[in-house]
Amino acid sequence: xxxxxxxxxxxxxxxxxxVLRDVDLSVREGEVVALLGANxxxxxxxxxxASGLLRPRSGRVRVDGVDVTGWPAERLVRRGLAHxxxxxxxxxxxxxxxxxxxxxxxxxxxxxxxxxxLDLERVLLLFPQLRGRGEQIAGSLSxxxxxxxxxxxxxxxxxxxxxxxxxxxxxxPLMVREICRVIAxxxxxxxxxxxxxxxxxxxxEVSTRGYVLEVGRxxxxxxxxxxxxxxxxxxxYLGARREARSAAAVSR
Amino acid sequence: MSDxxxxxxxxxxxxxxxxxxxxxxxxxxxxTGAINFAQGEFVMLGAMIAAQLVHAGMPxxxxxxxxxxxxxxxxxxxxELGLRPALGRLSPLGLIMITIGAATAIxxxxxxxxxxxxxxxxxxxxxxxxxxxxxxxxxxTVWIVATTAIVLALVWFLFQRTTTxxxxxxxxxxxxxxxxxGVDPRxxxxxxxxxxxxxxxxxxxxxxxxxxxxxxxGLMLGxxxxxxxxxxxxASAPGAxxxxxxxxxxEAFATPISSGYKDAxxxxxxxxxMLLRPGGxxxxxxxxxxx
Numbered sequence: 375x376x377x378x379x380x381x382x383x384x385x386x387x388x389x390x391x392x393v394l395r396d397v398d399l400s401v402r403e404g405e406v407v408a409l410l411g412a413n414x415x416x417x418x419x420x421x422x423x424a425s426g427l428l429r430p431r432s433g434r435v436r437v438d439g440v441d442v443t444g445w446p447a448e449r450l451v452r453r454g455l456a457h458x459x460x461x462x463x464x465x466x467x468x469x470x471x472x473x474x475x476x477x478x479x480x481x482x483x484x485x486x487x488x489x490x491x492l493d494l495e496r497v498l499l500l501f502p503q504l505r506g507r508g509e510q511i512a513g514s515l516s517x518x519x520x521x522x523x524x525x526x527x528x529x530x531x532x533x534x535x536x537x538x539x540x541x542x543x544x545x546x547p548l549m550v551r552e553i554c555r556v557i558a559x560x561x562x563x564x565x566x567x568x569x570x571x572x573x574x575x576x577x578x579e580v581s582t583r584g585y586v587l588e589v590g591r592x593x594x595x596x597x598x599x600x601x602x603x604x605x606x607x608x609x610x611y612l613g614a615r616r617e618a619r620s621a622a623a624v625s626r
Numbered sequence: 627m628s629d630x631x632x633x634x635x636x637x638x639x640x641x642x643x644x645x646x647x648x649x650x651x652x653x654x655x656x657x658t659g660a661i662n663f664a665q666g667e668f669v670m671l672g673a674m675i676a677a678q679l680v681h682a683g684m685p686x687x688x689x690x691x692x693x694x695x696x697x698x699x700x701x702x703x704x705x706e707l708g709l710r711p712a713l714g715r716l717s718p719l720g721l722i723m724i725t726i727g728a729a730t731a732i733x734x735x736x737x738x739x740x741x742x743x744x745x746x747x748x749x750x751x752x753x754x755x756x757x758x759x760x761x762x763x764x765x766x767t768v769w770i771v772a773t774t775a776i777v778l779a780l781v782w783f784l785f786q787r788t789t790t791x792x793x794x795x796x797x798x799x800x801x802x803x804x805x806x807x808g809v810d811p812r813x814x815x816x817x818x819x820x821x822x823x824x825x826x827x828x829x830x831x832x833x834x835x836x837x838x839x840x841x842x843x844g845l846m847l848g849x850x851x852x853x854x855x856x857x858x859x860x861a862s863a864p865g866a867x868x869x870x871x872x873x874x875x876x877e878a879f880a881t882p883i884s885s886g887y888k889d890a891x892x893x894x895x896x897x898x899x900m901l902l903r904p905g906g907x908x909x910x911x912x913x914x915x916x917x
Contacts, residue, residue, distance in 0.1 A: 425806065451808030463803040465796055475789075476796050480808035482789045531808060 376403045376439065378535040378566040379424060379455070384433035386423045393419040395590045396433070399568075401535060406557060406567040408577040408598065410611050411587035417570040418460050420587065421537045424568070425457035426450040438534060452480050456533035460540055462524040466513030470504060473512050473523055477530025490530075496563075497526040500556050518549035525556065535566045542573045554580045574611035578602050586611075628760030633878045635758065639767040639836075641874020642774035643669070646829035647851020648858065648866035649781065650822030655860055656798035657811075657818040660709055660721035664729040665826055666848020667736075671697040672827025673839035674736060677745035686750065694827045701823020704728050705816045713815065729848070736841035744838030770832045777828055778867060781821070785863065790817060798861075846889065853896045859906020868908065 379401040387393040393416045401407045411417050422428040424435060426447035435443045437453050447457070456477075465473050474497060478490045498505045501522040507515075512523055521541055528536055538557065542550040550573065558580040560567050571577030578584060584601045586594040594604065601607050647665050654662045672693045679689035708724045716724070750769050755762040785791040796804040797814045805811060829847075830839075837843070854873045858865025873895060877888050899907060 427802065427805070446810075447805040448808050448810045451806070457806050459802065459806060463800055463806075465799045465803065467799055468792075468795065472792055472795075476792055476804075476807050476809075479789070479793055479796075527807065 377401070377436070378403055378438055379568060380434075380436040381420070381424065382434045382436070384420075384423055384430045384435065386419060386428055386430040386433075388419075388428075392431075393590050394423065394430075397587075397590070397592055399585055399592065399595075401566050401568050403534075403564075403566055404561045405583060406561060406569060406581045408574075408581035408584035408601075409568060409570045409587060410574050410577060410584060410601070410607070412610075413572075414589075415587040416590040417587055418539055419590075421457060421459075421539055421568070421570060425455060425537055427457070451531050451533075454532070454534035455537070456528040456531050456535075457537040458524045458528040458539060458541065461543075462520050464512045464515075464520050464524050464527065466511070468512055469508060470510050470512050470515070470523060471508035473527050474508075474530050477527035478532075480531055493530055493532060497529055500529070500559075501526055518545045518552070521545060521549070521553060522556075525553070529560075529565070533565055535568065536560060537568045537570075539570045540572055541569070542571060542576055550576055574607075578612075629882075631759055631761035632763075633881070634875065635761060635763045635767055636881075637875035637878030638871065639764075639770045639874070640877060641854075641871035642770050643829045643833050643847065643870075644850045644854040644874050645867040645870030646774060646777065646825050647847055648854035648870040649778070649863055650826050651852055651855040652858070652860060652863050652866040653794070653818045653825075654815075654822050655855075657794055658705075658709060658713060658721075658815040659718060660713070660725060661718070661852070661860075662704070662819070662822065663722065663725045663848060663852070664704055664732060665822060665851055666844035666846070667729050667732040668697045668701060668823045668826030668844070669830035669833070669847045669851075670736060670839075670841065670844030671700055671732070671823075672830025673747070673834040673837075673843065674740055674745065674830075674841065675827075676831045677747045677834055677839045678740065680747055681745065686748075690831045693831050694824050697827030697830070698820045698824040700732065701819040701821070701826075702816060704823075705819035709815060709819070710812055713812070729844070733841060733844065740841055742841065744840040745834075747834035747839060749835045750832075764836060766832070766835045770836075773828060773832045777825060781825065781863070784821075790814075794818060850892050853892045853899075856896055857899055857907055859908065862906070862908070865906055865908050869906070 377400050381397055381399045384397045385395055397420060409417050423430050426445050429444055434441055437450060437455050442450055442453060474494060481490055503519055504522060515523060541553050554576055557567055557569060569577055569581060578598045578601060581598045583597050585592050586607060647669060650665045654660060675693035675696045676689045679692060680686055708728050712721060712724055749766045751765050753765055755764050785795060793809040794814050796809055797811055801811055850873060851870060854870030855866040857869030857872060873892055877891055880891050881888055
């Protein structure tokens with residue numbers, strides 16, 4: 375399988391602060407990879423390095439086989455990488471349709487409008503809640519709908535690798551399930567996923583593999599099953615008391 | 627009554643120019659985060675280049691197009707040479723320093739090129755003033771107001787209905803999110819400065835026949851436009867246009883009271899707005915509209 379994203383020995387930080395130390399990570403075609411870790415472990419920083427928002431101090435970043443270290447974020451979108459950032463960052467004063475069309479910004483003028491409209495339809499099939507609300511101001515959507523819009527906007531660039539930062543944050547359980555269902559289906563549509571989740575249970579459920587990040591280092595990696603059964607992971611991220619339920623969920 | 631109408635006509639004409647300058651301020655600020663104090667110099671360049679070319683015997687429409695293109699080019703050059711290397715590295719104050727320096731440089735070059743003598747530009751359509759319910763309205767005033775209306779409509783269309791306009795608004799709303807969908811902020815900065823150069827110059831071209839075009843006309847016009855933008859909250863294009871028009875009307879109605887203090891009025895308004903309503907005097911979508 376082709377590697378859609380690969381980080382080799384990435385060290386990165388802000389100012390005098392080193393957040394990531396010598397991180398290796400890869401996401402292959404057809405995978406959903408979970409990135410687990412406590413607050414401040416460096417998960418969002420890792421996504422920022424992968425999407426070009428933050429230049430690593432050392433190490434290499436590869437997207438779809440091409441060395442993109444140091445490329446700015448706006449250029450990486452054209453290489454097939456999309457990053458749905460923390461707190462969604464939808465364009466709240468613009469309409470739902472404008473948000474989705476902005477997602478396809480790099481395709482305008484290069485592809486026929488019909489191809490973009492086709493993907494608009496694809497996103498509305500994934501998130502039927504957004505249908506018929508194209509003219510609504512995005513800021514007036516509910517939190518869950520805004521998250522759907524943020525993911526939909528990311529998909530509009532037709533990415534081959536999607537980075538998702540805490541998509542379940544602050545959402546009702548039903549909405550989390552809805553979004554997880556969509557994420558799990560993305561690899562089939564040709565889009566691999568790197569998923570940062572506080573909700574480790576939901577994260578591992580939809581993932582094929584995972585990494586555990588602690589204070590800027592990768593301390594564990596393995597298949598979702600392996601991580602789900604790892605005593606330390608269970609204790610730290612899955613909550614010991616809900617052990618039985620999580621084991622059942624993982625073995626499904 | 628006809629007096630009031632007379633002042634209103636003058637105010638709207640003057641306010642139209644301020645509105646165009648204010649629109650440039652807001653567009654550049656929203657996209658790049660820089661307050662471009664060279665904005666008024668674009669108006670001067672429009673007026674002076676048009677005047678120069680007309681004096682050289684060029685037909686007015688062609689001279690106007692070249693003047694606007696020249697100022698747009700100056701805006702693009704200011705972005706590429708002045709702002710682009712500094713964006714993201716300098717504080718807002720540092721960016722302001724660059725634009726003030728650029729304004730001084732443009733004014734200086736204009737002084738060298740054209741000297742201190744003011745130029746005159748013939749009215750677009752010469753003839754006696756039009757009678758509007760007893761008020762005598764200069765024909766050029768009609769040109770100013772109509773041209774401004776067309777420019778505003780075109781800019782609105784650009785912002786609301788084109789891919790580039792959508793990307794400009796995305797930069798204004800959230801620069802990081804805009805980059806993550808593939809919008810290049812430097813390219814949008816270039817677009818915003820080119821656009822504001824052209825819009826300012828159009829104001830200069832239509833203004834030239836009713837004023838003397840001189841190398842130093844940009845300073846005061848730029849500051850007035852800035853006050854207009856601040857009245858509108860510096861974050862909203864409709865607010866800036868309304869702020870510019872409001873300032874023009876205020877000045878026109880203050881003229882019979884004391885024409886000597888007309889220019890001071892703008893700065894009294896600026897201070898009052900900053901103290902009382904630093905977010906602009908408008909509420910609702912005018913204030914939130916961004917660009």
